[in-house]
Each structure stands twice: as C-alpha cells, then as structure tokens.
Amino acid sequence: MRKLIMTAFSLLLFLVSLNAQTPDRHYTVIVSLDGFRWDYPTMYKTPNLDRMGQDGVKAVMLPSFPASTFPNHYTLATGLVPDHNGIINNTFWDAENHRQYSMGDSASRYNPDYYLGEPIWVTAQKQGLKTANMYWVGSDIAIKGTYPTHYRMWNAKPFLTFEQRIDSVLTWLQKPEAERPRLVMLYFEEPDGSGHRNGPVSKETGAVVQHMDSLMGVLRARIESLPFGADINLIVTSDHGMAEISPERVVDMNKYLKPEWCEVVDGRTPTSIFSKAGYRDSIYNALKDVAHIHVWKKEEIPAELNYGSSSRVGDIVVAPELGWQFTDVARNNKGAHGYFPQSPEMQVIFRAIGPDFKKGYTSEGFVNVDIYPLLSYLLQIVPEKTDGKFERIKDILK
Template sequence: MKKILFTLLLLATLLPAMAGNKHYTVIVSLDGFRWDYTKMYETPFFDQMAREGVQATMFPSFPSKTFPNHYTLATGLYPDHHGIIANSFWAADRGKMYAMNNPETRNDPSFYGGEPIWITAQKQGIKTGNVYWVGSDIAIKGQHPTYYKVYDDTPRLNYAERIAYVLEMLKKPEPERPQLIMAYFEDPDHYGHAFSPHSAETHRCITELDVLMKQLWDGIQLLPFAEDVNLIVTSDHGMATISPDRCVSISQYLKPEWYERINDNLPAQIYAKAGCTDSIYNALQGLEHVRVWKKANIPAYLHYGSNAYIGDIIVLPDLGWLVTDDTDFNVGGAHGFDPTYDDMQVMFRACGPDFKKGYTASKFHNVSIYSLLAYLLGITPEKTDGSLEEVKGMLKALPAQSSTSINQVQ
C-alpha cells in the first residue's frame, strides 16, 4: 500500500511536467521608460500587470544608453564585454566612428560580441521572432532570428503594426510558431528628450503606450493557448531633466595637441594622444559637477573600462548635467548617467504562467534578463554577467539548482 501511495504521489508530481505545455514569451522594450512613470502618470494596464503578475525596478548597465543596453538585454553581458560601449564611439583600430545611425557601422557584425538570446535559442531548436530589437537585423555569428524586420527598411512598421506582427507570429501553426518574441518601441524616449520626463507630452505618450500594451495583451488572450503566454514589458534606461544652465565645458581646459578626439555623448570619452593622458586628467581635476577617471580607474561597480574602444579618459557628469560646449537648447531630457541614480532606472512588468501573481520583486540588474529568458525557454544559456539567482524570486517554480543560475562569466 505504501508503494502504491508513493507511486501515485510521484505521478501527481510528474504528470504536469510530463504534459509539458509549451510556454511562449513576448518581451517588449519601451525605450526610455523610467521606473516611476507608472506613478507619475495614469497607467491602468501596467497597474493591472502588477496586480496579476510581477512588478520591479531594474538597473540599466553603464552607460545608460539605448544601443548598449538593448544589446545587454539580449546577451546578458555588460557593454564593456559585448563591445557596444556607447551609442557612438571611436574605433581606433578601424579608423572609424561607430554610430548607431550610420548603417555602415551599425550593420557590421564584427562590432557585436556575445551571443543574443535568439541565437542561443535557435541553436537548441527553438524558433524566435523579433521586431526591431538592437542586433536582430544584423547577421551576428551569421544568424538572424527566425522571423525579423529590418529597421532601415521603409516604411517602418508603426506601433499598431508591430503589435499586429507579434500576434501574427503567435498565430502561426504550432511547428512554425516562435517561442520567444522580442519587440522594440522607440517611445517614450523621444518625448523625454524633447520635453523632459515631467511634461504634458510625455504624459500623453505614456498613456498611449499603456493602451497599446493592453491591446497586445487583449490580442494574446484571444489565442487558444493564451494561458501559455508570458508577457514582459520593460525598458533600456530612464530619463533625467536637463537645462542649458547645467552644462560643463571641458574643451577650454584642454590643449588640442593632447587628444585625438572627444566624444561627449554622455559620458564624455576622450581619446588621448600618446603620452598625454596624464595631462588631460590633471587639467580636469577640480571641475564641479563631473567625475573624471582614467580608463583603468573607473569604479568597479560600473563594470566599464576593459574594452579597447573606451576612451583613455572618461568624464561623467552628475545627474541632470551635461558635458558639452553647446548650450543652445531648451529644457529637455537626457540619459547615460550613473545607473544607480533613480532617474536612470526602468520599469519591469511580467505576467503569465511562469510568474507569481501580485509579487513585487527586488531591484535587479538588466544583465539577468538573458538568464530569465533562457529559463522561460527551457534552454541552456551561454556564460553571461547575469544570473537567474537574481530574479528567481519572481518565478512560480524553480528547480533547486538550474544551469541558468550558475552559467556566468568568471
């Protein structure tokens, strides 16, 4: 009798796993969506996601910029390790400037290190879909997602069309259906830059995005397998208010013969001529509202400084300040600052079969998103800078020991 009871108990435990309903995950990034926009503005759907799933605040990686962080979300590596160390940077070995708006460099796979989650998944037999995520339309390691859109193709899909495309992919026959879908939306970043985070324009944009995400979720609920779909909505960085009276000019302290170039795209990267690093560093000591570091002395918590493309001198302004000679602008917004500043941190919402309900998770770092996605897909991850350990509290169930929690870069 004891053996029979034990067998029945074992079967009751194993049958759900043996049934093995395939779960799907849709992750959406809303560029520049600060963690507290849901407190500042009316967001009924994001509030619904918090009640029915998980809410958290997430740290971006440094620098808190769009391309570095979207590629970090995809690879689980800090920008220092995957190579997209800023939206633009000087590549001395190539004699050219990488820039996200320059198709020649943006589409060059050799700039992109690490392995995006869509490649990891496809190597293990899982189809993926993608709408404009950084790196998805570039042949990294010679591969693309199973389904994807080229960002430079025109006309570019508007937001409603992107939602329709996500739902179209989910409606494919089961053998052709992507198990992971990643989608990128350019807003509210534009409105934060142009009008500041605290503006009627940004308010209106946040409200519209909340409605759009509700439309996506409602579309998912119409699927016959809706109970098997996870939805994650997050972002790459926050936004801080800036103004012309909070600018620091560094060029006046430097002699042109000391440096090859200055890229002041927050943080300012100064590429020194041979033997001039100390001269630049010493000349900038004592400036207010900035921190100045030699490349080798950037604080460890920023995880920045080993990559060959990082400048010899880094000048990082305080929150809300800019390193620039150009003060011809109105009050607006900027990002790229220290990720420990609240204004740079981002919203995280997740709901679906794998997430707890009504759970508020601790703050975590965006390098762990890759590990989370790998777990949701049931695949073995590459080594990364993140860890499932950091986010496992938001999950309904987790094995005692998972490869996704230990497979980290050493």
C-alpha cells in the same frame, strides 16, 4: 544524437543547479518601451501596466552603464554589460580600426564585428527554437551569421507604426505550431523621444506614456484572446530612464581641453577621450577638479560601473553628474540619459505576467543582465556564460 544528448544533459544540470523544477515550455513575448522610467506609473495614469503588476510581477530594474539605448538593448539581449558586449555607447571610437561606430550610421551599425557575445535569439535557434523580432537592437544584423527566424529591418520601408508592430507580433504567434516562435521581442521608441524633447515631467511626455500604456493593454488583450493565450508569458520593460537637463547645467569641454592633447573625443554621457602620446596626464589634471563631472583614467573607473576593459573605451573617461552635460555644444533637449544606473532617474519599469510568473508579487529588483538567464530558463535552453545571475531574478517565478 550525441550532441542532442549532451545539450539535454547540460539543460538538466542547469535547472538542477538553480534548484528549479523543469517548467513546461511556454511562449514568451518581451517588450521594450524605450526610456520608460520606473516611476512613470506613479506620475501618470497607466491602468494597464498597473493591472499587469497586480496580476503578475512588478519590479524596478537597474540598467547597465552607460544608461543609453543601444548599449542596454544589446545587454538585455546578451546578458553582457556594454563593456563586454562591444556596444559601449550609442557612439564610440573604434581605436583598433580608426573609425567611429554610430547607431545612426548604417555602415557601422550593420557591421556584425561590433556586436560581441550571443543574443538570446541566436542561443535559442542553435537549440532548435524559432524566434521573432521587431526592431530590437541587433536583430537585423547577422550576428554570428544568424538572424532571428522572423524579423524586420529597421531601415525597411515602410517603417511600421506601433499598431502595425502589434499586428505583426500576433501574425507571428498565429503561425502553424511548427513555425511559431517561442520567443518574440518587440521594441517601441517611445516614451524616449518625448522624454528627450519635453523632459520626463511634462504633460506631453505624460500623454505619450499613457498612449504606450494603452498599447500594452491592446497587446495583452490580443495575446490572451489566442487559443493558447494562457501559455504565453508577457514581459514589459525598458532600457533606461530619463533625467531633466537644461542649457544652464553644462560643462564646456573646450574650456579645459587643448586640441593638441587629444587624438579623439567621442561619446556623450560618458565621453571617452583618446589622448595623444604624452598628454594623458595633462588631460586628467585639467579636468580632475572641475565641478559637476567625474573624471577617471580608464583603469581607475569604479568597479561597480563594470566599465573600462574594452579597447573602445578611451584613456580618460568623463561622466557628468545627473542632469549635467559635458560637451562643446549643449543639447536643446529637456531630457537625457546615460548617467549612473544607481540614479533612480535612470532605473526602469519591469512587469511580467503569464504561466511562469507569480501573481501579485513585487520584487526587490535586479539588474538588466539578469534578463538573459531569465529568458533562457523560460525557453528551457542552455544559456551562454554571461554577466547575469539567475539567483537575483528567480524569486519572480512560480
């Protein structure tokens, strides 16, 4: 009882500190469309997302550095920048344990030691709420020994189609009230895949964008058809954008780095270099004047990138200019990400409708670390301390 009273008191203080009245606790569904650039609706036909913006809120959201899938999905879940949440890139070298983490390697991907901070589903469940999760990064991993109330493993067979994922969400939402999740998180891997293969500006990517838009129309219609559909907030956003690349815009690292200088070279956009003893300056001096790349010693990375405090970041960090690659083997793809969040090509869509959001409102924008405090507010739970700022995003609420 004492713990319950203290939690309620903390929540009251949290809401008062935001100068906000306590909202009714509604349901929230948040969707990520991987690689959905903020300006795709101006490039392709997206009537359903356009209608969401007209009926609710629209904004341009900045990702965190690096603008890639695993770091930013986990940032959305925790409110911590990648440098603080542990997932500093899609792949990285774990210098403390002398092993590599990769999103494609089951042994490292499912190791909870790599995932720092506290995902929103853990925070919510600690405070008595049910949650559900479909394929969001981290949701099928026992972070802090906890899974969402309802979830599906990424590697479970069969792998669900986009339509089956929507069916699952509706099944969760139609559970008896005592079992029904207050928070549902839903992930789609497109249009990222098409953006990589075909580039962000292509008829193929346009067709996939339009398909994802149609699915969002289906999801919204099915949510609104529920008996309590008016009590559900729906958020659609993304992890990063997409930029054009080509084999002609490549800086070959082998021209500048000597094997005897480097302990490990890992990660794409950015690349972390762990130097051998005595060779850090050699690496830096060899790269510092090379065109089309930014090179920093770890402690000199610009503060606005919020990057470099983690032991998983190398002694030297190399970040290519937008559309360029720093690599030993050029990608065959036509699109890539991981670049600076300030680049418009990396910024993402944000749409929100529902009982807690303003109608017909365009926000000046915010950063993706702000999603965690937003969800905490919608769920009426006490948030963990994060890098997010509710003040940057609260203007979108009624």
